[in-house]
Each structure stands twice: as structure tokens, then as C-alpha cells.
Amino acid sequence: MRRGKAEVERTRQRLLDAAERVFSERGYAVARLEEIAEAAGLTRGSIYWHYDGKPELLEAVIDRAWFPWDQLPVECAGTQGLPGIAQMACVLGQGLQHTLAEPHLRRSASILLQGHELRHVSERVQERLRGMQQRIRRYVALVIEQAGAGRLARAERDAQARAVGVFMFGVLSEALLLDVPGEQQALGREVERFILALLLPGLAGA
Template identity: 30%
Template sequence: METKPTRRGRPPKAESQETRERLLAAALELFAAQGFAATTVRQIAQAVGIRDSAIYGHFEGKQAILDVLMDRAGPGVLGQAGFDAASMVRMPPREALPMLFGRIVDHWTDTDVRKFTSMLLRDSADGAGEAIDAVAGRLAPLFEAWQAEGYFVGQFDAAWLAWEAIAPLATIRLTLMGSHASPADLDRAKNMAERHVAHFLAVHLKSGVPS
């Protein structure tokens, strides 16, 4: 029986996806170890064992790789934590916020996410600040809806409440949840996050509103 020759061309989809994930993993390791700016496309390719040019079949460039990692471990954390504004707005903040922020902190304990945290610390505070602002911006409409329901005291606008809720959590992440964090560091981070959420609700919730 004659054997048909192997057809040349693009690799199978599964193989392409596997290579893409290997590139992301290699880039994350390098970004965490030496920073985004110091990492080259060639280094990423060498870590995976492919030619430099082969990367461009998966990503437009180094920035595109960072964008995917950012979506998974940066502002995209709300999606990773199962954030759904439509369902959360029907819950009181005393119930919704500990649940959401608990999921976020759990996500931040993931090994790859902690590598990304180390990259943020290594490169600059600007990236971390932009990530906080992006998450706060997505949370603001939820806080606005809760304000309309009369849950919060009125002297702060929704955008500020959202920022005040998430920013201290981000500080906990950056100080205690990097790639070299110990189990004790992670336990402390979770405890501090829980205390922050409890304090935030105690300060900003109106007394007498349904819990």
C-alpha cells in the first residue's frame, strides 16, 4: 500500500496551541527573572526551541505576548475570578465583596500569576497602577448601582469607592504575593485581604441597610 507523503504547511491546531502556551510560559519566566524590557524575542524562542521568526506565527511581537499575560494575571483578574456585574448587583455588598475579593486573592496565589506579579515589581510601578485603575473602572458601575440602592454613605462617588476597595488589595499582592512568596506570606496576604474588606464595609456601608 502506498503511503501518502506528509503534507507540509501549518501545524495542526492542537500543536499550534501547545506551542503558543509554551511561548507564554517561557516569556513569563523570563519577564519575571529579568524584566520585560530586558527580554528579547530571541530569548523566548530559544527557551522553547524554535526559530525567532516562528514566534510571529503565534504573536505579533513581544508586546502581544505581554498583553495576553496581562489579561490573565492583570486587569483580566475579574474575569478569572468569575466577575459578573449583572448577578453581583442583585447581592448586597456585604455578601458580594468578600466573595469576589476572596476569589481574586485566591487567583493571585497561582504560581504563574505570582511570576507576573514579580514582573510588575521588576519593571515599574506604572504597569501596576494602570492595572489597578483598569480593575477599578470595571467595578465602578457596580458600586454606582449599589449607591443607587442606598447601601453606601453618600460623601464618596462610585469611582472612588471602587478604587479604594481594590487598591489596598493590589498593595497586598505586590508586597506579599510575588514568585518567591512563602506559604506564610500567602496566608498573611489572605488574612490581610479579609481584614481590609471587613474594614472597607464597616466604614462605607450605611447603618441599618439590609446585609
């Protein structure tokens, strides 16, 4: 008897939930399909019914993660409603806070940041990570450009935007590595203060 679409989707989500947990806790390279199947309460054969193998399962896990910065505008056509620098600092700080506070996003971020392990596994996953980093930098550069009204050279804007992106992902990586409970709000504020100190020094202590 053919399984209904709803049942197929429920099974798929169980597998993705289990893979997300196992990949984030054990690391992609060490994780075995048997562990994922056991965590999902299914058989190894169930995985192959839905996915070709571990790399495709990894891609499916990452594809369903929607991070706060995935919706940041990065094109000039979408900049009409851009915030000021102080508001941008708040947006990015709160985005980091939300990522760390929401278990699904926290695990997905932990998987994405296993960069060395994943380098030769999936170009699609690597592109997702690069795309996230580039989106943040482009968004920051656009806000700086708007706020500066052309007073800063492009190279300087890009350097500041890169510094913000590197700091954000550094904070995220450290938080995931140390896994300190309840740290997300403090780290969100830390990101805000860094951006203000870099771009609006007079507001850094506000």
C-alpha cells in the same frame, strides 16, 4: 508540509508559557526574544511565525490570563445576586489568595504590575490593568450602595471603593515584590480584615 492546527496551538502555548516566565522574572524591558525562544525550546524564528514581536507576545500573554475579579458584576442589571459586605470581603480576599497561589496568575499579575515599563509599550495591556482596577472599585461601590440603601452619598461610596481597590493592589504588589512562600492565605485574610474594618468596623476582629 503545513503544520496541523493542534501542533500550531501547542507551539503557541509553549511560547506564551516561556514568555510569561521570562517577562515575570526578568522584566519586560530587559527580556529578549532569544531568551524566550530558548526557554520554550524553540527558535527566535518561531516567535515571528506566530507574533509580530515582543509587544504582541506580551499582549497575548496578558490576554489569556483570567483573574478572579474579571467576572465580578459591575452593572446595576447584574446586582440582583450581590453579596453583603462581609461576603464581598471574603470574595475579594479569596480572589487575591487564588491569584497569588496559582503560578500562572501570579506571573501574569507580576507582568501587569510592571506599569512603568509597559506604559509606552502597549495601550491594550495598560487598559487591561485599568479595567481590572475599575471593575473592583465598581463592584465594591455597588455592594456598598446596596447595603447602605442610599444612606451614603455617591462620593463617599466611591472613596471607600477606591480605598479597597488601592489596598488590594498594594498588597498584591508587595506580595509579588517580596515573594514570601505560603503567604497567600494570610494576605487574603488581611484584605478581608481591611474591608471589614473600613465598611463594617464591628466585624473587623471576627
